[in-house]
Amino acid sequence: MSRYIGNWIMIITLPYMLAGIFLGVGYAVGGKNASINFYKNTGISDPALYSILGGAIMIATMIILENTGGYIREEQLIGTFELHYLTPNSTLQIWFFHILPIATIMIGIFSITITPILLFKGNLLSFSEWLIAATVIFLSLMPLAGIGLVIAALTVRFKEVWAIVNVINSVITLLSGFYYPLEIFPEMVQTIALLVPSSTAVKILRTIIQHRYTSLNFGPQIILFLVLSMIYLSSGYITYKRWENAARKNGELSKY
Amino acid sequence: MEKIKAENLRKIFITKERRGIFKGEKRKVEALKGISFAINKGEIFGLLGPNGAGKTTTIKILSTLLLPDDGDAWVNGYHVVKEANKVREIIGVSLYSDRGFYWKLTGYENLMYFAYLYHLNPEYAKKRIKYLLDILELSKDADRLVEEYSTGMKSKLNFARALIHDPEIIFLDEPTIGLDPNSARKIREIIRDLKKEGKTILLTTHNMYEADILCDRIAIINKGKIIALGTPNELKSVVEKDRVIEIQIYGILNGLTDKIRKINGVKRVGLIQEEKSLKNRIKVIMESDDVVPEVLRILVSEKIKVESIKSVEPSLEDVFVYLTGERLEKEE
Numbered sequence: 001m002s003r004y005i006g007n008w009i010m011i012i013t014l015p016y017m018l019a020g021i022f023l024g025v026g027y028a029v030g031g032k033n034a035s036i037n038f039y040k041n042t043g044i045s046d047p048a049l050y051s052i053l054g055g056a057i058m059i060a061t062m063i064i065l066e067n068t069g070g071y072i073r074e075e076q077l078i079g080t081f082e083l084h085y086l087t088p089n090s091t092l093q094i095w096f097f098h099i100l101p102i103a104t105i106m107i108g109i110f111s112i113t114i115t116p117i118l119l120f121k122g123n124l125l126s127f128s129e130w131l132i133a134a135t136v137i138f139l140s141l142m143p144l145a146g147i148g149l150v151i152a153a154l155t156v157r158f159k160e161v162w163a164i165v166n167v168i169n170s171v172i173t174l175l176s177g178f179y180y181p182l183e184i185f186p187e188m189v190q191t192i193a194l195l196v197p198s199s200t201a202v203k204i205l206r207t208i209i210q211h212r213y214t215s216l217n218f219g220p221q222i223i224l225f226l227v228l229s230m231i232y233l234s235s236g237y238i239t240y241k242r243w244e245n246a247a248r249k250n251g252e253l254s255k256y
Numbered sequence: 257m258e259k260i261k262a263e264n265l266r267k268i269f270i271t272k273e274r275r276g277i278f279k280g281e282k283r284k285v286e287a288l289k290g291i292s293f294a295i296n297k298g299e300i301f302g303l304l305g306p307n308g309a310g311k312t313t314t315i316k317i318l319s320t321l322l323l324p325d326d327g328d329a330w331v332n333g334y335h336v337v338k339e340a341n342k343v344r345e346i347i348g349v350s351l352y353s354d355r356g357f358y359w360k361l362t363g364y365e366n367l368m369y370f371a372y373l374y375h376l377n378p379e380y381a382k383k384r385i386k387y388l389l390d391i392l393e394l395s396k397d398a399d400r401l402v403e404e405y406s407t408g409m410k411s412k413l414n415f416a417r418a419l420i421h422d423p424e425i426i427f428l429d430e431p432t433i434g435l436d437p438n439s440a441r442k443i444r445e446i447i448r449d450l451k452k453e454g455k456t457i458l459l460t461t462h463n464m465y466e467a468d469i470l471c472d473r474i475a476i477i478n479k480g481k482i483i484a485l486g487t488p489n490e491l492k493s494v495v496e497k498d499r500v501i502e503i504q505i506y507g508i509l510n511g512l513t514d515k516i517r518k519i520n521g522v523k524r525v526g527l528i529q530e531e532k533s534l535k536n537r538i539k540v541i542m543e544s545d546d547v548v549p550e551v552l553r554i555l556v557s558e559k560i561k562v563e564s565i566k567s568v569e570p571s572l573e574d575v576f577v578y579l580t581g582e583r584l585e586k587e588e
Contacts, residue, residue, distance in 0.1 A: 003360045003401075079355030083417075085321055087373040088344040094373075249323045251269055254316070 011063070012113050015055025022051050022179050042181045049117055053209055054178035054202060056113040057137070060106040061172060061198045064141045066165050067102050068095065068148020073161040082253050092240055095152060096233075099145040106141065107134045118209070125208065133208050136218070136225075140201035143228035144172075149236025153243040159255075177202050197228050258330075259425055259456040260295040260318060265327035267313050267480075287313040289480040290327065295458060295473075300451050302471035303460040304572065310480040311460035312351075315427045318458065319349045331425060348423030350431055354410040356417070359403040363394060363413050366402055367420055374421035381420075388416040391446060408439045415443060419450075426450060428459045432466060444470060464572040476576055483579050488572060495541055495570040495578050498523060501548060503538045504563040505555070515554050516540060521547040526577035535563070541578055 026034045026047065035047060044050050072095060075081035084091050111130065118124050125133065147168060155161040175182070175189070176198040182190050193199040200221045247253045267288040272280045288310045295301040303311045316322040318329055320340040328335065334342040357366050364385060371381035389395045392412040397405065405413065411434055418426060431447070432440035447470055450457060461467050467474050468488045476484040476491065484491055513525045521543045528537040540551060548565075555562055568574075 078357065078359065079352055080358065082321060082351070083356050083370070084373065086319060086344055086347070086349050087370070088341045088375075089373060248321065251316075251322055253321055 008109070011059055011109055014059055015052045015113050016117075018055045018058075018179075019048060019051035023047060042184065044181065046121070049121060049123075049209065050206070051179055052117050053114060053206060054176075056110050057140075057198055057202050057205060058173060058176065058178040059113075060110055060137060060141065061144060061176065062169050063106060064099065064102060064144045065148050065151065065169060065172070068099055068145050069151030069155055069161050069165050071095070071098060072152040073155045073159065076155075076159070076255075085248075085253060091244070092149075092237060095149065095240075096145065099141075099148070103138055103141045103145070107137050110134075110137055114209070123209070129208050132218075133205055136201055136204045136208075136221075139222065139225040139229070140197040143197040143225065143232040146229065146232025146234070146236040149233070150239045153236070153240040172196050172198060175199055194224065195228070197225060200224055257297045258294045259297045259299075260301075260329075260331050260458060262294070262314070262318065262329045263292050263327055264290045265292070265314065265317055265329060266290050266325050267310075267317065267322065268325055286480055288317075288324070291475075291477070291480070291482050292327075293475050293482060293485060295456055297456055298451060298454045299472045300447065300457045300459060300470050302467040302474040303458065303477050304462065304464065304467045304474050304576070305460075305477035306462055308479075309477045311462075311477060312429055314477070315349070315351070315429050315458065315460060319347055319427050320344055346424045347427060348418040348421065348425070349427045349429075350414050350418035351429050352414060354407045354414070354434060356414060357402040357405075357410065360401060362399050362401055363389070363405065363409075364398040366413065367416055370417050370420050376421060384420060384422065385416075388419055392416055393442065407434050408436055411435050412439065412443070415446070424455060426455055426457045428457060430461055431459065432461075432463065440466075464576070468572055474572070476572075476579060478576075478580050484575065491572060491575045492570045495574045498541050498543060498570070498578075499545055500568050500570050500574050501540050501542070501551075501565060502568045503540070503551070503555070503565045505536050505538060506534050506561040506563060508536045509558050509560060512554070512558060512560065513538065515558075516551055519547055519550045519554070522551070524574075524578045526573070528573075539568075539574060539577060541574055 023034075026038060030037045038047050039045050072081060075084070084094055110133075115124070151161065151164050151168065154164055158164070175193040175196045177193070178198075182193050182199060185193070204218055204221055244253075265288050267286075269285045269287055271283050271285055273283055274280050291310070291314065293301070303314060305311050313322065317324050318331060318336055320336050320343050323337060328337075330336065331343045332346050334346075336343050358369065361369065367385045367388070368381060371378075371385065376384065385398075386395070389398050392415065394409060394412055394416070397409060402410065402413070411432075415428075415431060418428070428447070432443050435443065444466065447457060447459070459467075459470065471488060473485065473487055474491060475482045484494070508527065508529065513527050516522060516538070517525045519542075522540060523543065524541040526539040526541075528539065540547070542548075545567075552562070552565070
């Protein structure tokens with residue numbers, strides 16, 4: 001990790017910087033009444049905490065997507081992608097298990113990111129709350145890994161991973177409510193947003209941060225995560241396998 | 257005992273040629289046109305041919321990276337398509353000279369990563385890596401990040417990676433390309449040692465000297481076809497009864513080789529151009545020395561400055577020139 005120290009600093013501080021931008025824009029538009037208006041429109045009394053928390057989850061989401069899809073492109077460019085196919089392993093498993101440590105690291109990053117603001121607010125999480133938050137983050141990242149595998153499959157074929165990742169990231173950001181509650185959208189959009197795992201994760205984590213958690217609250221959401229994980233991971237598996245086979249036929253594995 | 261067997265392998269690639277911004281045209285490139293060969297246990301078998309001949313495509317099919325369009329191949333009795341994972345367990349492959357590393361990992365860490373992918377016991381992996389780094393003279397650089405490695409060091413590390421799991425069968429694609437003479441000699445020594453250990457090695461190269469000194473048997477491949485197969489001496493015997501002269505000249509004239517080729521008694525003419533100087537070499541394979549005066553007369557009449565002319569022993573290069581009418585490689 002010490003070899004990418006700049007990246008880690010950027011990832012940890014980015015939610016604060018983005019929250020600063022949004023709060024600045026909000027103040028520029030709403031003036032002194034910005035916070036009151038935000039509360040009236042959304043029911044949220046602490047926009048700074050709200051934005052930093054949203055930003056932290058957004059970064060975790062983006063990193064998982066980019067790492068699953070982008071990782072394979074990186075491997076193609078440096079020439080290690082093809083070498084994995086020379087080893088007696090399922091390459092799909094290698095890519096998938098590569099996501100697990102990143103998801104774990106993301107939980108750590110999330111914890112480090114939100115601790116200063118929670119400390120500042122005198123609102124630190126208890127260990128059990130943190131444990132639930134960590135589980136929610138982990139579970140919400142698994143369906144994203146499935147989406148990442150679909151991107152990876154397209155990458156093997158089309159090479160332009162960043163174009164695909166950025167479009168999908170934009171859609172996820174729009175429908176996740178990182179910086180605004182999804183209730184401001186029509187019901188149809190809110191329903192579609194249920195397909196985006198980070199939208200549910202954001203809601204749960206905000207509930208935990210506000211200490212309004214009861215153990216019975218999250219059952220349906222956990223089931224939703226599991227269903228989404230199954231759907232997206234299966235889609236990722238099928239798409240990747242299909243493209244992998246095509247790539248071995250037409251020599252795409254070697255191209256970069 | 258046959259360790260590697262290829263039967264009628266064919267491979268066609270579809271490439272897209274750009275015509276303007278939106279238009280493109282698909283073109284078929286027939287990389288392999290039905291090649292067959294077999295390699296015995298403990299043998300070093302060379303695939304010799306120019307760039308684009310189909311050498312790497314052959315290695316990629318045999319190492320399960322590429323599916324053939326037609327034909328079959330077996331490695332250690334395992335079918336390369338139907339039993340790909342079993343093939344992967346027993347082969348070591350060196351594909352690139354200086355690519356295929358994690359730049360932010362050290363040389364040691366790169367090897368350890370691949371050791372895990374081959375499911376090696378960590379203790380054994382450490383010993384094996386130490387041994388490989390020692391013989392490749394990379395030990396003192398083991399803990400440096402690969403991004404700091406020179407091209408030659410990366411080539412050696414690549415070679416070490418191919419041998420990390422002590423494979424029984426080894427595929428080496430141009431193993432000494434880009435290496436300085438000392439490093440290339442070291443790699444050749446190790447290849448010879450591997451043969452002594454009973455490893456079966458398939459080696460591709462366009463370096464005739466390397467093929468000559470290393471290989472037990474050589475298949476000369478050109479334009480997707482094997483045009484000759486045999487021991488280096490058997491191959492050289494193709495031109496043994498002929499005389500070969502090498503003429504060193506300054507500059508070159510369009511059509512000069514064609515003029516020489518038309519001389520009665522000249523069998524083949526090859527031109528070897530040097531990239532970094534005006535010097536060129538012309539190799540003439542002919543029936544007898546009687547042809548030499550006529551060759552010289554043409555050079556004089558074309559005002560070509562001749563530096564030297566000498567009779568040479570037939571080499572694999574001459575065999576290639578003889579069989580294809582083309583030169584095999586450019587001089588470095």
